[in-house]
Each structure stands twice: as structure tokens, then as C-alpha cells.
Amino acid sequence: MLNVVDLTKSFTAPDGGRVEIVRVPQFQIAAGEQRALRGESGSGKTTFLHLIAGILAADGGRAEIDGVDMAALPEAKRDRLRAEKLGYIFQTFNLLQGYTVLENVLLGMSFGPRGVDRAHAIEMLGRVGLAHRLRHFPRQLSTGQQQRVAVARALANRPKLVLADEPTGNLDRRSSKDALALIREVCRENCAALLLVSHDDGVLAQFDGIQDFARINDARKGAAV
Amino acid sequence: MTLPLIIYRSLRQHALSTLITAGSIALACGLLMTVWMVKTQSQAAFVSTSTAFDAVLGARGSKLQLVLNGIFHLEASPGNLAWADYEFIRKHPAVKTAIPIAVGDNLRGYRIVGTVPELFSKVEYAPGKKYELRAGGKIFTDSAREAVVGSFAAERLKLKIGDTFQPFHGLAFDEKNQHEETFTVTGILAPTNTPADKVVWIPIKGVQTMSGHDPKAATDVSAVLIQLRAATAGFMLDMMINKQGNRMTLAYPVGAIMTELFGKISWFDRVLALVAYLVALVAAGSVLASIYNSMSARQRDLAILRALGARRRMIFGAVVAEAACIGALGAAAGFGIYFALMAGVAEVIRAQTGVVLNVTAGHVVLWLCPLVMTALCALGGAVPALKAYRTPVAETLAPVS
Numbered sequence: 001m002l003n004v005v006d007l008t009k010s011f012t013a014p015d016g017g018r019v020e021i022v023r024v025p026q027f028q029i030a031a032g033e034q035r036a037l038r039g040e041s042g043s044g045k046t047t048f049l050h051l052i053a054g055i056l057a058a059d060g061g062r063a064e065i066d067g068v069d070m071a072a073l074p075e076a077k078r079d080r081l082r083a084e085k086l087g088y089i090f091q092t093f094n095l096l097q098g099y100t101v102l103e104n105v106l107l108g109m110s111f112g113p114r115g116v117d118r119a120h121a122i123e124m125l126g127r128v129g130l131a132h133r134l135r136h137f138p139r140q141l142s143t144g145q146q147q148r149v150a151v152a153r154a155l156a157n158r159p160k161l162v163l164a165d166e167p168t169g170n171l172d173r174r175s176s177k178d179a180l181a182l183i184r185e186v187c188r189e190n191c192a193a194l195l196l197v198s199h200d201d202g203v204l205a206q207f208d209g210i211q212d213f214a215r216i217n218d219a220r221k222g223a224a225v
Numbered sequence: 226m227t228l229p230l231i232i233y234r235s236l237r238q239h240a241l242s243t244l245i246t247a248g249s250i251a252l253a254c255g256l257l258m259t260v261w262m263v264k265t266q267s268q269a270a271f272v273s274t275s276t277a278f279d280a281v282l283g284a285r286g287s288k289l290q291l292v293l294n295g296i297f298h299l300e301a302s303p304g305n306l307a308w309a310d311y312e313f314i315r316k317h318p319a320v321k322t323a324i325p326i327a328v329g330d331n332l333r334g335y336r337i338v339g340t341v342p343e344l345f346s347k348v349e350y351a352p353g354k355k356y357e358l359r360a361g362g363k364i365f366t367d368s369a370r371e372a373v374v375g376s377f378a379a380e381r382l383k384l385k386i387g388d389t390f391q392p393f394h395g396l397a398f399d400e401k402n403q404h405e406e407t408f409t410v411t412g413i414l415a416p417t418n419t420p421a422d423k424v425v426w427i428p429i430k431g432v433q434t435m436s437g438h439d440p441k442a443a444t445d446v447s448a449v450l451i452q453l454r455a456a457t458a459g460f461m462l463d464m465m466i467n468k469q470g471n472r473m474t475l476a477y478p479v480g481a482i483m484t485e486l487f488g489k490i491s492w493f494d495r496v497l498a499l500v501a502y503l504v505a506l507v508a509a510g511s512v513l514a515s516i517y518n519s520m521s522a523r524q525r526d527l528a529i530l531r532a533l534g535a536r537r538r539m540i541f542g543a544v545v546a547e548a549a550c551i552g553a554l555g556a557a558a559g560f561g562i563y564f565a566l567m568a569g570v571a572e573v574i575r576a577q578t579g580v581v582l583n584v585t586a587g588h589v590v591l592w593l594c595p596l597v598m599t600a601l602c603a604l605g606g607a608v609p610a611l612k613a614y615r616t617p618v619a620e621t622l623a624p625v626s
Contacts, residue, residue: 047619055532056619076536083534094529094622098238103230110227111534153533 001031001193002052002161007061007071008219009044009051021047023219024061031160034184034194036204039213045197046091048217049163052195053088054078065161083111087159087192089183091166093150095138101125102134105153112157124152128182144175151179155186162187164196168203180206231530231543232550235523242515243551249511250555253504254598255562260497261590262563263570266582268487271297272480274419274580277350278324280459280477282306282314282466283448288476289486295326295448296479297420297578298336301396302328303474305445310473314449319458322347325446327432332390334398335378337425339432342367348452350417361386362412367428373412377422377579384410392427394437405436420579505598508555512548513605520609527613528621541614548606549599556595563591 004027010020021044029035039045050056051071052063057078058071065085070078082088095104105121125131128148130141138146147170154162164183168176180203187194196203197213204210236243274296281288281295284304293300308325315323327339342364345356358364358373365371374384384390388410394402408427416422433443453459459477466475476482527540564584571582 050619053532055622076538079531079534079536082532088532090532090622092622094525094532096234096526096529098234098526099230103234107227107230107530108533116227 001033001066002027002029002195003062003064004028004052005062005064007048007051007063008059009047009056010059010219020219022051022217024048024216025218027216029161029193029195031193032188032191034187034207035196036207036210037195037197037213037216038199038204038210039197040199043213044217044219045213046165048213049088049165049195049197052161053086053163054082079111083157084113085160087154087157087162089150089154089162089164089167091169093138093146093170095146095149095153097138100135100137101130101141101149104138104149105156108153109157112159114157117156121152121156124156125149127186128152128179143170144172144179147171147175147179148182151183155183155190158190158192160190160192162192162194164194166198166200167196168200169198173202176200176203177206227535228539228543228546232547235543235547236550239515239519242519243554246508246511246515246551247555247558249504250508250552250598250602251558251562253501253508254556254559254594255566256504257498257501257594257598258559258563258591259566259570260494260501261594262567262586262588263574263582264494264497265588265590266586267574267580270418270580270582271487271578272483273351276352276480277348277419277452278450278479279453279456280451280462280475280479281448282310282323282451282473282475285472285474288474288482291448291474291476292479292482294328295450295476297580298328298338298424299420299578302447305442305447306449306473308444308446311446311449314451317462319454319462320451321454322452324348324450325429326448326450327429327445328396328447329432329438330392330394330404330435331396331398332378332392332425333382335375335382335423335425336396337372337392337427337432339427339429341429344426344450345373345414350419350421354417356417356421357415358412359415365411365426365428368430369428370406370408370431371411371428372408373414373426374410375414375422375424375426375579376416377575378425379410379413381423382425384413386410386413390425392425392435394435406431418581422581423576423579505601508598509552509601509605512551512602513608515551516544516548516606517609517612520612523613524616524621527616528618531616531618532622537614540616541610544610544613545603545606548610549603551606552599552602553595555602556598559595559598 004024007024009022010018013019037045051058054070061071063070068081070081106116110116128151130148168179171179198204281291283291284306286303290300290303294302311325314320324340324344330337345364349355365373389407391407392404394404462475463477466473567584571584575581
């Protein structure tokens with residue numbers, strides 16, 4: 001499902017020099033597989049997810065999703081591939097504050113291949129326990145509820161690969177456990193691969209075969225963060 | 226659903242600036258349409274009103290003053306003509322109809338014009354349209370103290386058939402200068418949408434012999450309204466009266482004199498139009514500024530949309546479409562301003578001149594102006610749209626770990 005080969009990304013530092021953030025020689029996830037990466041803040045894991053999602057253009061290497069190399073595509077095609085294949089749960093939710101809960105989910109669907117499916121959007125929001133909050137705006141919800149909207153939005157499009165960046169970082173232990181269970185369950189139902197990055201041992205403990213991001217990212221090996 | 230939803234939500238989120246900007250566009254659009262329509266309609270109305278007569282004969286003086294006085298019942302008469310002059314022109318073989326008028330009195334500000342009954346029976350005030358009286362009315366008798374009142378004057382003066390009145394001396398109303406004679410209203414004219422509507426018509430002898438008027442001028446007329454048998458005859462009369470004579474003036478052709486008047490005051494139209502164009506430009510600029518200033522607040526939303534899979538072109542289109550929507554909203558509201566302004570201006574013009582503007586008349590400017598305004602706003606929206614197009618997604622969606 002996901003095949004990363006020699007993926008690199010560097011940024012310009014304040015002193016004008018280049019700082020390499022990501023250099024991942026090899027990383028794979030099979031369809032339906034659920035993987036967790038442990039990484040501390042500043043380790044480059046969000047940048048890695050952005051490169052896979054095509055939000056950032058890679059400097060080099062490949063990030064193949066379902067056989068299509070995201071890193072080699074021009075921006076417009078990256079946008080399309082992202083909308084068709086990916087669901088992204090952001091650490092900071094990234095909900096659209098001026099839109100209702102339902103509209104947030106519908107908008108996420110509208111860019112995908114299946115288009116808007118109102119009934120499915122409502123069903124997804126029902127599954128995250130927000131059926132009674134469809135017309136609420138994000139600011140009218142608790143942090144945990146906002147997180148659940150973000151989960152529903154990322155999964156409503158039936159993506160083939162779900163990227164989850166600290167998806168439970170803002171939740172208490174119980175809500176965190178529930179949200180994670182939901183993400184994993186929906187991914188299983190859709191045969192979607194899940195790549196989750198977190199520094200929370202409680203979250204990571206629920207996955208088998210956790211990898212340290214620092215061990216697959218040559219750019220930051222041994223770097224203090 | 227996506228694009229309309231994005232536009233709708235964005236307009237809602239910035240409701241105040243949307244309203245203010247749309248308001249300024251409405252003002253610009255309303256002003257532009259009003260200036261244009263008042264200019265076009267008043268010019269057309271004044272020129273068409275003057276089609277009933279080919280020429281006006283009066284004392285030596287300004288042709289424009291003669292036309293304004295004789296046909297539009299504005300301005301004072303430049304002087305009098307002897308009855309013999311009227312008889313001379315009436316009997317001239319080139320003249321089809323000659324209607325004498327005498328002015329000098331008013332009824333509470335509404336001009337009293339003395340004339341002959343033939344004005345109502347023979348003359349068409351517009352092609353195919355003769356003066357008509359409202360039910361129960363009749364034209365005054367030449368020798369009686371009777372009056373026929375124009376529809377607008379009757380409405381304002383609250384006059385009906387059988388009512389009586391005493392005229393006031395002079396063209397401006399002064400309640401101390403009231404004549405002794407009493408006239409009886411015998412008829413109310415049906416509306417003609419011409420200056421005749423604001424006139425109180427009495428027999429010409431009534432004005433000529435009114436108490437207090439100079440007895441030596443008891444047979445004089447203020448002007449003679451002329452219909453010619455053939456248009457070319459006007460040039461012959463013009464030569465005879467204006468160029469070879471030095472006692473009278475023939476204002477001919479009436480339409481050309483009015484067109485000349487509008488030509489002279491066209492600078493005023495141009496200034497008004499320039500002001501309206503400037504307002505339109507400022508309004509389009511305010512759309513640009515309003516959306517541009519809100520871009521920093523919107524950038525996160527735009528980055529999120531991009532992260533969800535929205536294409537750059539779609540984001541660009543959404544911002545341009547939003548600007549166009551603000552323009553269209555303003556243009557639509559501009560019609561409200563247009564109708565309000567036009568109704569006010571039309572009422573003033575009607576009260577002052579008797580010329581009626583058609584507030585609901587159609588004109589190419591009524592769709593062209595809103596269309597151009599909307600397009601201008603869309604153009605203004607292209608600048609912030611470019612900024613939206615260039616929104617860096619990853620950086621805007623920080624934090625990065």
C-alpha cells in the first residue's frame with residue numbers, strides 16, 4: 001500500500017544553510033496493516049507524514065501509494081491523489097471553524113472520488129457519538145468532540161491509507177482509548193492501512209511492532225531534539 | 226455543493242465587511258444607473274415634449290427662453306407681441322396652426338396660461354395624442370371666466386370641476402397680489418405627462434384683461450406656438466423673422482434648441498458620471514481590500530481545504546467567485562437605491578417642469594452596469610485569490626514536529 005524509498009526533505013535554516021529533516025531509505029506498509037511510529041517532538045515525523053500526503057514536495061526519493069509515486073507528481077496531481085486515497089487526522093484537528101460539524105465532514109468527502117454522501121457522513125458522525133451535534137460549530141464542542149469530528153472527516157471518504165498524527169494528543173486517557181479504537185476499527189472495516197505517529201506510550205502500547213521514527217529516519221539519527 | 230458552500234460560509238464568516246462592501250457597491254451601482262437614466266430619460270422627455278410644435282414666435286430675445294417659456298412653462302416671457310403679429314403668423318400660408326399664449330399670473334405657484342380653446346381641440350401634444358378631459362369636464366368658453374386645469378396642478382391644488390379661484394399676479398406666488406376676478410373650473414385634463422399637466426389654463430382674454438394688468442397690453446400675447454405645414458417652411462420663416470427682421474424672434478426648430486441646451490449642460494452630466502465611475506472604482510477597490518485584509522484570517526482555512534484535497538485552481542476560483550458574489554449582492558441592492566433615487570428625482574423634475582420620467586423603464590445600462598460592477602469586483606478579487614492560490618499548506622498547518 002505504502003512504499004517509501006530514499007525519501008528526503010530539507011529546509012533552509014536561519015543561517016542560510018540547509019537542514020535535512022527527513023531521509024528515510026526504506027519504509028513499507030501493506031494494505032490493511034496498522035503501524036505505529038514513536039517519535040519525539042521535532043523528530044520530523046509530521047514532515048514525514050506531510051511528504052507521504054503530498055502536502056510537502058519531497059527533495060528526492062519515492063513515496064508510492066497504491067503504486068503511484070506521490071513524490072514524483074506535480075502539485076495538482078498530488079492534491080487529487082491525496083483526496084482519492086488518503087485520510088489525514090491532524091494533531092491539531094484542523095477543523096474549519098466557520099463550518100458546521102456535518103459540513104466539515106461533507107467538505108472532506110467532496111474532494112474525494114465518491115463525492116458527497118450525506119447519509120454516510122451522518123453515519124460516520126453517529127459512530128463517533130456526534131449524531132446530535134451535526135449543526136454545531138467546532139467552537140461549540142469540547143476538545144474531545146472536535147477530535148472525533150476530525151476522525152470522522154478523515155475516515156468518511158473510505159481512504160486506502162490513514163495517516164494519524166498524534167490523533168489523541170489532546171484527549172484524556174479514556175477518550176484517547178475510545179478514539180483510537182474507533183480509528184482502528186474503521187480502518188479494519190475498510191481494509192485501510194493505518195500509519196500512526198505518537199510519542200504517547202499509552203497509545204503506542206496498543207500496537208504490535210512499534211518502530212522508532214529516529215531509527216528509520218537517517219537524517220535525525222543521533223540528533224538531539 | 227462545495228464551491229457554493231465555501232463561498233456562503235466565507236461570506237457569513239465575514240458578514241460585516243461583506244455588508245459594508247456590498248453597500249458601497251450598491252451605492253455606486255445605484256448612482257451610476259440613476260445618473261445615466263435621469264440624463265437619458267430627461268433628455269428624451271424634453272425633446273419629445275417639444276414635438277407638438279415646430280416653432281415658437283415671441284418678442285426679440287433668446288430662442289431658448291422662448292421655448293422654455295412657451296412649451297415648458299418655465300422662465301419668464303422675454304416680452305410681448307401685438308395681436309396683429311399673432312394674426313400675421315396665423316394667416317401665413319406656411320403655418321398650419323398658431324396658438325397664442327399669455328402668461329403673467331399664477332395660482333399658488335402653478336402657472337396660469339391664457340390660450341385659445343383650439344389648443345385642446347386641434348393640437349396633438351404627442352403624435353396621435355390629443356388632450357382629453359376627465360369625465361364631466363368641458364373646455365372653457367373663450368369669453369368666460371372659466372378654467373381647465375392640468376392633472377398635476379389639479380391634484381396639488383385640490384381643484385375639481387365647479388371649484389372657483391382667484392389668480393395671483395406674477396409668475397411667483399405672493400398671497401398679497403391676488404386678482405379680483407374669479408374663475409370657475411370647467412374641466413380637468415387627463416394626465417399627458419407633459420408640462421401642460423402643471424398649468425392652469427384660462428381663456429387668453431382672461432389674462433389679457435385681468436385687473437391690474439397694463440390696459441395698453443390688453444390684446445398682447447406672450448408667444449405664439451406654431452405648427453408648420455412643411456418643415457422646410459421653418460427656414461423661410463427663420464430667414465424672414467430672425468435675419469431680415471429685428472422685432473420678433475422665431476425659435477425654430479424647437480427640438481434642435483432643446484438638444485443644444487442639453488449639449489450646453491452636458492459637462493454637468495459628465496461630472497456626475499465621473500463621480501459615479503469613481504465611486505464604482507472605489508467600491509471595486511474596497512472589495513479587493515476587504516478580502517485581501519481578511520486573507521491572513523482565512524489562510525488556515527484555505528490550507529485545510531488544500532490538505533483535504535482542494536486544488537489550487539478551486540481555491541483561486543472560490544475567492545474570485547466570492548468577490549463576484551459581493552459585487553452581485555451589491556448590484557442587486559443597487560436597484561433598490563436606483564428606484565428610490567429615481568423616484569425622488571422624477572418627482573422633483575415633475576414638480577419643477579411637468580416632464581415625467583418613467584422610473585420602471587428599461588435600458589441597456591440597467592443590466593450593463595450591474596454586470597460590469599460584478600465583473601470589476603471579480604477582477605478585484607483576483608488579487609487576494611492569487612494570495613490564496615499561493616498559500617503554503619504545510620507551513621500554514623504548523624505545528625511541525
